[in-house]
Amino acid sequence: MAEPEPAVVAPGATVAEPAATSPTPWPELVEAACDAVATAGRWRRPRAFDASGPRGTLVDTGRRVVSFAGNDYLGLSHHPAVVAAGAAAVQRWGAGAGASRLVTGSRPVHHELEAALAAWKGAERAVVLPTGFAANLAVLTAFAEAGAQGGAPVRICSDELNHASIVDGCRLARAEVCVFRHADAGHLAELVGTAPGPVVVVTDTVFSMDGDEAPLGAIAALCRASGALLVLDEAHAVLGPDPGPLLAGVACVRVGTLSKTLGALGGFAAGPRRFVELLENRGRPYIFTTAPSPADAAAALAALGVLRSDEGTALRERLAAAVARLRRGAGLPAGRAPIVPVVLGAEERAVAASEALLAEGLWVPAIRPPTVPPGTARLRVTLSADHSDDEVDRLAEQLRRLSSGTPAGQRAGSGAGAGTPTGAGIGAGSGAGPGPGSGAAVPGAGPGAGSGAAVPGPTAVTALP
Numbered sequence: 418m419a420e421p422e423p424a425v426v427a428p429g430a431t432v433a434e435p436a437a438t439s440p441t442p443w444p445e446l447v448e449a450a451c452d453a454v455a456t457a458g459r460w461r462r463p464r465a466f467d468a469s470g471p472r473g474t475l476v477d478t479g480r481r482v483v484s485f486a487g488n489d490y491l492g493l494s495h496h497p498a499v500v501a502a503g504a505a506a507v508q509r510w511g512a513g514a515g516a517s518r519l520v521t522g523s524r525p526v527h528h529e530l531e532a533a534l535a536a537w538k539g540a541e542r543a544v545v546l547p548t549g550f551a552a553n554l555a556v557l558t559a560f561a562e563a564g565a566q567g568g569a570p571v572r573i574c575s576d577e578l579n580h581a582s583i584v585d586g587c588r589l590a591r592a593e594v595c596v597f598r599h600a601d602a603g604h605l606a607e608l609v610g611t612a613p614g615p616v617v618v619v620t621d622t623v624f625s626m627d628g629d630e631a632p633l634g635a636i637a638a639l640c641r642a643s644g645a646l647l648v649l650d651e652a653h654a655v656l657g658p659d660p661g662p663l664l665a666g667v668a669c670v671r672v673g674t675l676s677k678t679l680g681a682l683g684g685f686a687a688g689p690r691r692f693v694e695l696l697e698n699r700g701r702p703y704i705f706t707t708a709p710s711p712a713d714a715a716a717a718l719a720a721l722g723v724l725r726s727d728e729g730t731a732l733r734e735r736l737a738a739a740v741a742r743l744r745r746g747a748g749l750p751a752g753r754a755p756i757v758p759v760v761l762g763a764e765e766r767a768v769a770a771s772e773a774l775l776a777e778g779l780w781v782p783a784i785r786p787p788t789v790p791p792g793t794a795r796l797r798v799t800l801s802a803d804h805s806d807d808e809v810d811r812l813a814e815q816l817r818r819l820s821s822g823t824p825a826g827q828r829a830g831s832g833a834g835a836g837t838p839t840g841a842g843i844g845a846g847s848g849a850g851p852g853p854g855s856g857a858a859v860p861g862a863g864p865g866a867g868s869g870a871a872v873p874g875p876t877a878v879t880a881l882p
């Protein structure tokens with residue numbers, strides 16, 4: 418069920434009845450909330466990693482490691498042309514953008530970047546926002562508001578494994594939210610077909626925790642036929658899919674981030690001119706916040722230049738080769754995305770596997786609920802064009818070793834594949850379908866991923882620590 422809206426008391430209004438009991442002091446409430454996280458075994462703290470690129474030192478232990486945790490897929494965060502563009506922008510315009518662009522104006526580089534992003538996405542216009550998270554909030558709230566003008570309620574249909582920023586955008590939008598079963602175009606069609614008013618369909622194109630892809634052909638056809646607005650989050654689509662050819666005749670907004678493929682910081686939305694102008698005028702995460710810094714905008718612009726050059730093509734080929742090499746070497750099913758999940762099920766297993774890899778100098782994070790649904794804790798490997806063949810091979814060997822139950826540091830038998838005599842194997846999550854808990858997709862239900870509403874059926878590994 419959707420969470421109830423907290424009551425809002427207007428300024429100047431008085432609250433009728435004073436509270437009968439004195440409220441618990443805030444320090445106690447905070448302590449209890451922290452304890453609840455720790456007791457669940459989910460306490461986390463960011464680690465200082467002194468690095469530029471995937472190789473660096475974990476400051477607390479002094480240990481040199483290779484990170485397979487980042488989303489800097491092409492290594493552009495430290496490409497010389499990108500670094501130089503960022504540095505030159507700081508020299509010219511200073512560190513910060515100053516305020517909202519509607520108040521203080523933009524730096525010219527923001528406009529240049531938007532023109533380049535629009536050309537890249539084949540759109541009339543693009544607008545940049547401080548993050549990809551903010552871009553999803555802006556798009557979902559602004560279009561839900563615009564759609565409601567006719568008086569009929571807007572329905573947002575959202576894949577159950579969409580990113581948290583989409584989940585929160587759905588929560589903020591004053592619309593009915595229907596969650597459809599993961600990548601299930603048939604279920605989506607049912608929800609679109611029964612909508613009482615304008616419809617927004619929103620989906621990641623590549624899912625951030627599984628690396629699998631949305632059925633874009635079927636979804637685009639449904640939106641074309643029904644007139645639904647399609648919102649695509651392409652944050653992880655560095656190696657495709659390219660939805661462009663599918664979008665003729667579809668009202669579509671393409672959301673992206675500057676922080677992953679482009680190695681900087683910021684987000685954007687691209688689409689028809691009037692759609693983007695609406696975002697500039699009604700998108701609160703655009704209006705009431707400071708623009709990306711000139712350095713980030715300039716770095717992203719330079720990165721886009723590299724991406725669209727022959728060098729960018731070579732980097733993408735190198736990344737695709739690394740993905741194939743790891744999957745083959747570790748005995749995982751084939752897949753295109755540079756996100757490679759190894760679903761382990763129990764949280765302790767994922768944490769123990771991550772620690773075992775770290776002991777070998779390989780940093781692969783354990784991803785646990787609430788980031789993924791309960792029962793699907795996993796290692797999440799992300800690859801970069803920066804990883805050497807040797808580093809990819811080392812990780813593949815360790816993953817094989819984990820799947821065979823061989824302790825880290827010893828050789829893993831034949832190493833021929835991920836299977837064990839008991840049939841256990843490494844399960845890539847890309848084939849995970851919706852499980853029994855996915856019946857949350859009813860009108861008014863809360864958004865899925867991140868809210869624990871749905872449990873996909875992972876391929877479990879049983880031979881891990």
Ligand SMILES: Cc1ncc(COP(=O)(O)O)c(C=O)c1O
Pocket residue numbers: 548549550551553580582621625650652653674675676683684
């Ligand atoms: C699918 C998806 N959308 C949006 C975002 C948010 O992007 P940003 O990091 O730019 O806020 C992320 C980030 O992890 C993501 O995975």
